[in-house]
Amino acid sequence: MTDVQAGSAQRPEVDVSRLVAQYGLKRAGARPNIVDYTRQLWGRRHFMGEFSRANSAVGYSRSTLGQAWQVLTPLLNATVYYLIFGVLIGTKRGVHNYIAFLVIGIFIFTFTQSSMIDGARAISSNLGLTRVLHFPRAVLPVSSTLVALRQLLISLIVLIPIVLITGERPRLSWLLLVPVIALQALFCLGIACAIARIGAKVPDTSQILPFVMRTWLYASGVFYSISAFTKHRGHLVKMLLQINPGGVYVELARNALLKSPPPLPHYEWLYAVGWALVALIGGYAFFWQAEEQYGRV
Amino acid sequence: MSEPMEHVPTVIVDNVHLTYKVAGRHARRGGPAALRRMVTREQRPGMREIKAVRGVSLVAWRGEAIGLIGPNGSGKSTLLRAIAGLMPPEQGAIYTLGQPSLLGVAAALMNDMTGDRNIVLGCLAMGMTPAEVREHYDAICEFAGIGDFIALPMNTYSSGMAARLRFAIAATKSHDVLLIDEALATGDAEFRRRSEGRIRELRAQAGTVFLVSHSLGVVRETCQRAIWLEKGIIVADGEAEAVVDAYEARHDPDALAVRLAAAKAGGKMRVVDEPSAI
Numbered sequence: 001m002t003d004v005q006a007g008s009a010q011r012p013e014v015d016v017s018r019l020v021a022q023y024g025l026k027r028a029g030a031r032p033n034i035v036d037y038t039r040q041l042w043g044r045r046h047f048m049g050e051f052s053r054a055n056s057a058v059g060y061s062r063s064t065l066g067q068a069w070q071v072l073t074p075l076l077n078a079t080v081y082y083l084i085f086g087v088l089i090g091t092k093r094g095v096h097n098y099i100a101f102l103v104i105g106i107f108i109f110t111f112t113q114s115s116m117i118d119g120a121r122a123i124s125s126n127l128g129l130t131r132v133l134h135f136p137r138a139v140l141p142v143s144s145t146l147v148a149l150r151q152l153l154i155s156l157i158v159l160i161p162i163v164l165i166t167g168e169r170p171r172l173s174w175l176l177l178v179p180v181i182a183l184q185a186l187f188c189l190g191i192a193c194a195i196a197r198i199g200a201k202v203p204d205t206s207q208i209l210p211f212v213m214r215t216w217l218y219a220s221g222v223f224y225s226i227s228a229f230t231k232h233r234g235h236l237v238k239m240l241l242q243i244n245p246g247g248v249y250v251e252l253a254r255n256a257l258l259k260s261p262p263p264l265p266h267y268e269w270l271y272a273v274g275w276a277l278v279a280l281i282g283g284y285a286f287f288w289q290a291e292e293q294y295g296r297v
Numbered sequence: 298m299s300e301p302m303e304h305v306p307t308v309i310v311d312n313v314h315l316t317y318k319v320a321g322r323h324a325r326r327g328g329p330a331a332l333r334r335m336v337t338r339e340q341r342p343g344m345r346e347i348k349a350v351r352g353v354s355l356v357a358w359r360g361e362a363i364g365l366i367g368p369n370g371s372g373k374s375t376l377l378r379a380i381a382g383l384m385p386p387e388q389g390a391i392y393t394l395g396q397p398s399l400l401g402v403a404a405a406l407m408n409d410m411t412g413d414r415n416i417v418l419g420c421l422a423m424g425m426t427p428a429e430v431r432e433h434y435d436a437i438c439e440f441a442g443i444g445d446f447i448a449l450p451m452n453t454y455s456s457g458m459a460a461r462l463r464f465a466i467a468a469t470k471s472h473d474v475l476l477i478d479e480a481l482a483t484g485d486a487e488f489r490r491r492s493e494g495r496i497r498e499l500r501a502q503a504g505t506v507f508l509v510s511h512s513l514g515v516v517r518e519t520c521q522r523a524i525w526l527e528k529g530i531i532v533a534d535g536e537a538e539a540v541v542d543a544y545e546a547r548h549d550p551d552a553l554a555v556r557l558a559a560a561k562a563g564g565k566m567r568v569v570d571e572p573s574a575i
Binding site for chain 2: 014054139
């Protein structure tokens, strides 16, 4: 009864370290190194695509209009902000085509915003999945970012007609929107990973985040032109507002689409690339570090 | 019990202690207390530790199906979660060959989504390619046997139907180590019979299966080895028939029955500890 005896309340009567080494056993739940981890993540690419597609659909499955809300939501958002900031408060001073200016700002910033808010819930809203199936948990923030990206691309269907109606003509520079959104997507992916770890550890994140995001929204020049606003301010305020990643992608998108946008600050493209790399590498590594802890309650 | 064929260890649990930390009745909760703790980094006062598993060691070999039996709260499910890598041991270590998959009764997949979506997503999450998913899709539907419900969201399912679908998805792939936690308890007799067959197949494919069940009949029929846990400690480990007999005898109030059953079983099992002494 050799092997039967192995299981007992005492230490197994086998040489654990020899067996582990000989048959190549791994410690349960051990986190792979970041290269292997990334390889595993890449192996789940079909899952991420399908999962984000399913999640975008499920969000609207209970409403009568269904998927139409994916277009209606940004449209209504733009209308509300136009009425408040364009008509009531009148912040359009110094901006040529304010409607298009505003709508671009809202749609681009909404991508950053939903990446953060959905990222914070990426782990907690999929606990069921994490408890049954084993996969690199980064799948979840990546998928939530893909949902937000999909929403942005749908918003563009609304955006392009608005831009055309308000007097813009298609130009070659519109193509610059592609690298802008690509860089912003990398940035969003990074911050989604980072906030996903924080949200998994501190459940109150989801409560605080809407306030953080609203503050960030107001600081990102979505409703006003940063260059007009900072014309007579101190150097520090100017630099902070220009370097703010929330505003960087907004400004670049406007610059691509509008005929006479507010002047683009120097180095704006550099900031866009820099923020994308810093957020992606930092956020991804930060998420990976706590891989063993997700889904544990 | 005959020697397992190749004698390859798939799970080694080495003197493992597993502890849950929970806020006790007198724990100070609420904002100010929480903020103060964040600043001072002090442990939450009134935190109680619940020792769910206290020093368990076992080696599981390739090709074994092991039943874990014991009363509620004896640490069976906790041990499975730890083997699956979802809970770090407080003390000791767990080593596994390949990635164990845990199939539990509380685990829902994606409740808002339809059954067929869940099949596709579940398979992709396990690392299958889209082509493999297409290949297995019909077999999974058929195995789950929930008919037209496959097109409805999972939150419309009865607990039995959900369990069937989850089991069907997880059982598609041959896992190195499959951990089943009461997953079959809610299924009906016919599904239970089929899933028992599937467990035997998985075992034959050289995996190792751990099965937690309160249904001693299922353990007898599907497992050749059983481990009896009580209050986080292994009481007995050995041939399923013998251990289950002893367990049944114990839960007759007569504690002597343990020793009687052990005697009857001859050399097939060993009483490690008297339950009354724990």
